[in-house]
Amino acid sequence: MLHSKANWKSLQIDTDAELIKDIPLEISPVVEKLLLQRDIHLASEAKKFLSPSLDDLHHPENIQGMEKATLRVKEAINKNEKILVYGDYDADGVTSTSVLIKALEELGANCSYYIPNRFTEGYGPNETAFRLAYTNGFTLIITVDNGITAVHEAEIAKQLGIDLIITDHHEAQDELPDAYAIIHPALSIDYPFNELAGVGVAFKFAQHLLGYFPEHLLELVAIGTIADLVPLRGENRILVYHGLKALTSSNTPGILALKQICQLEGSVAEEDVGFKIGPRLNAVGRLQDAGLAVELLLTEFLEEANELAEEINRLNQERQRIVESITKEAEKMVDPDSNGVLIVYNENWNEGVLGIVASKLVRRFDRPAIVMNLNPETNELKGSARSIPAFDMFKNCMKVRHLFLKFGGHAQAAGMTVAKDNIEELQAALNNFVAEQLTEEDFKQEIVISGTVEVSDINEHIIDEINRLAPYGMGNPKPIFKVKEIPADKRLIGSKRNHLKLQFQKDGNVLDGIGFGIGEVYHKISPNTPLQVIGELGINEWNGNRKPQIMIQDVKIDEWQLFDYRGKRNVDLSFLDKEKTIAVSREPLLDSNIQRIDYNIDVMNLNEADHLVLIDMPTDLNDLIAIIKQIKPVNIYACFKVHESAYLKTFPSREDFIWLYALIHKRKTVDMNREVSGIMKAKSWSKEHILFMVEVFSELEFISVEHGVLSIKPNPDKKDLETSRIYQERLRKLEVEQTLYYSNYEQFKKWFESHMDYLVKPKEEIVNGLS
Structure with a gap:
């Protein structure tokens, strides 16, 4: 058994659930179930989801306050009033600022931007900044990605004679600011989508100001929307889908410089934004004034963009160094045994x-x-x-x-x-x-599984079809699939050998599995055992070859495992949890932290343990059975070695005993010192074979032995050979070796299973949903 690191939760659907085919749509059953999981029940809805169209975006004029705000901005432009765009220091905030500044500049506005300092000012509008704007002659302030809770600051603006337009997407509180206009989709009863990111709201405002759909700004919308982790559904999905295409083909200096510094070539995916572009833009505001990020996105000169991108990359590296340093310090302060916060x-x-x-x-x-x-x-x-x-x-x-x-x-x-x-x-x-x-299980992270797939069904075509659900993100997570199969091959890879590579084969199909950073489970997977892995399906492209693969996130084995190390030297069991391990050995162990017992122990004094290491073989199988039933192991490691094998020695037949006894009875005495060689030659017996029969006869008092001379006893009591203790011990040793050492793996495992009636197959947790 191998426990997963995370709690696995599987989405389920009604077995009869299917898309309502209101239009023709050809998709696989796997993709159909994935769509149902996303509450898409009509084929027409599915088509829009799989092929996002800009035509399905909602009109910005339906957002409350949009028309009023637009008229005020155009009035300010006509009067050459100074307009201040008040942004935020994260990636959503700097892209929002950039979108609106670009739109205003296109309209000829006299505009500038201001982003508060995270450390000295904090998030959102503040009175000092507004008073500074007034001093500098600004008569119109437009917030982006903030402002919906700025009740006091809105009052200050009013007192100063500054008109305040708030564009935001954060949750509103009971009291709204008394602003000139508020553009907030969630506060607009006529607007059907209320989950736009701050940059999405700024884009809608820019669109209405410009009077046309500004596709050239979509690349910024994609960055801010992905980085802000808003649900990638509805309008967000459409904006990001087309924004990623715009990022891929962008000629904007700042974007080109960012892509180069991130080493992005070819198609830009959501992961590239989420893990490369977004963190670099965020890093600026985490360490200093975020205006540097805005300058990068606004510059029209490639040379300047490259310099700014280099500086931003340096800040990101500094951010990474700081995070690593603080993390190391923090980890040393943590009590690893703590069960609290x-x-x-x-x-x-x-x-x-x-x-x-x-x-x-x-x-x-x-x-x-x-x-x-x-x-x-x-x-x-x-x-x-x-x-x-x-929690x-x-x-x-x-x-x-x-x-x-x-x-x-x-x-x-x-x-x-x-x-x-x-x-x-x-x-x-x-x-x-x-x-x-909380219970102990609650502390484990959760992974939600979209469904189970067979290796025989996985190919490039189905993976390409699944990827039509991209871009992935909040509200549209990348599907996680479970595969259960016996690995055809497993190995450790990487310079530190800390990554796990598996290969599964079924019905001619081959699926590679890569688990980065989980190499420690390599030794915990026994041969011929079905392994469950969960992860993301993808295509590995290398030297022009394309192969299906699963990026493994977690693994587990629900059934008990038998690790067969019989006859092997220097078995490494250092990976075992010492507190949950019991070893049966007469000799002291190298690791004194493992509990050591022998077969003479009173098993009632033993506690349950996950791992049972068997170094010595028992003289009686019942002794081992008693230990198994008491400690209830789920993993058994058989490390037996045999020095003098009873199994490899021929056990005397009844006819052998009769022949030897007849010889002794006929001669009355037999001097083994002189005659044993002749007997061995005549019968092709080993010396040990003959001496064993002599010991049995002596124990049963059929003969007497003195100085190697065998003498027949007259009128001995009739006794069966099987009443001999020596005879029975040899039979038991033979049975033990045959069962525990010379059996094949299947026989070996079956014997253990017959004495492990405590095993109960765990049930997989199901969550409400579709699969």
Whole structure:
């Protein structure tokens, strides 16, 4: 048995569920089920999903406040008023800023932008910035990706005589700012899609301002939308689908420089934005003023773009170094045995990266984590929290809201400021909530499986069809499939041999599996055992060859495993969990941390253990059976060696015993010292064969033995050969060796299974959904 690192949850559908074919649509059953999982039930809906069209985007004029805001901007342009675009320091914020600035400049506006500093100003509008804008002569401020909670700042703008237009997508609170106009899809009853990213809202405003659909801005929309992790459904899917195509063919200097620094060639995918472009744009605001990122996206000169991209890349590398350094420090502070919320803090930790560090702690320890920076002057802690799926960080922290100076967020992520004096009380409270709400299984990460596929059904065509569901992201996750098959080959790869490579074969189809960073499971997979792997299906292209593969995320084996190391030298079992291992050995073990027993132990004193290592063979199979039934192992490692084999020696037949006894009876005495060689030659017996029969006769008192001379006893009691202890011991040893050493693997495993009635096949957890 091999336990998975994560909890696997499978989506299921009604076996009769199918798309309603309101139009002709040719798709495979696998893709049909994936569409049903996404609540797509009509073939017409499926066609729109699989072939996103710009014609299906909604008209921006349906967003409340759009017309009023547009008229005010055009009035400002006509009067040459100074317009300030007030952005945010993350990738969504800088792309939103860039989109609107480009649109305003195209219209001839007298405009500029302002992005607050993460460390000195924080998120969103602030009074100081608005007063500075007034001093510099700005009469119109347009927020992008922020502002919907800026009630006080809107009042300040009004007092200063500045018109404020808010474009945002974040959740509104009970009181809305008294702004000149608010453009917020979720607040517009006539607008059918309310999940646009900040850049999506800015794009809609730009479209309405320009009076045409600005396809040249789609590349920026794709970056901000993917980076902000909004659901890639509806309009977001259409914008990103076409935005990625625009990124692929872009001639924009800033984009070209970014792609070059990210080493992106060919088609740009959502992963390229999410893991390469987005993090670099985010890094700027995490370490300094995010205006550098906006300048890159706005510049019209390739040389300047390359210089800016180099600087942004340097900042990203610095961000990575800082994250790595803080993570190492934080990991040393963590109690690995803690079953509560991990809370760590220190002075001089960069607040801009603490959310990333918290995420790393969650992945490393499978515990909710809070990472904060200590300000020694105020004795306050400020930082970020990340959680596991089973623990709602926002809800539980709100139970002790009085302990925070500032707090906000959602179930899996939050930001906070707390007085250092309250940290122990906060730790105790959160730990109590964890203890009350979670079981041991809840600490494991969750992976939702889209379905199970057979190796024989996996080919390039089906993978290409599945990939029509891209771009993937929030609300449209990349499908995770389960494959269950006996690996035809397994090996460790990589310079550190820490990656696992598997190969599955069935009905002529071959599927390669690659598991990066999970090489430790290599030794935990026994031969001829069905292995379950889950991961993403894809095509591996190498030297012009295309082969289906699965990028393995997790593995498990539900059935018990037998590792057959019989007769092998220097077996490495260092990977075993010592606390869950019992070894049967007469001699001391090299690893003293493993519990060692022998076959004479009182089994009632043994606790259950996952792993049973068998170094010595029993003299009686029942002794081993008793140990198995008591400790209930799920993995057995047979490391037997035989030095003097009973199985390889011929066991005397009844006729052999009769012949030898008749010889002794006839002669009355036989001097074995002189005659054993003659007997061996006459019968082709080994000396050990003859001496064994002599020992049996002597034990049964058929003969007496003195100084190697055998003498017949007159009128001995009649006894069956099988009443001899020596005879029975030899039979038992023969049975033990035949069963445990000389059997083939299938026989060997079947014998163990016949005595493992405690095994129960686990049930896979099902979640509400479709598969």
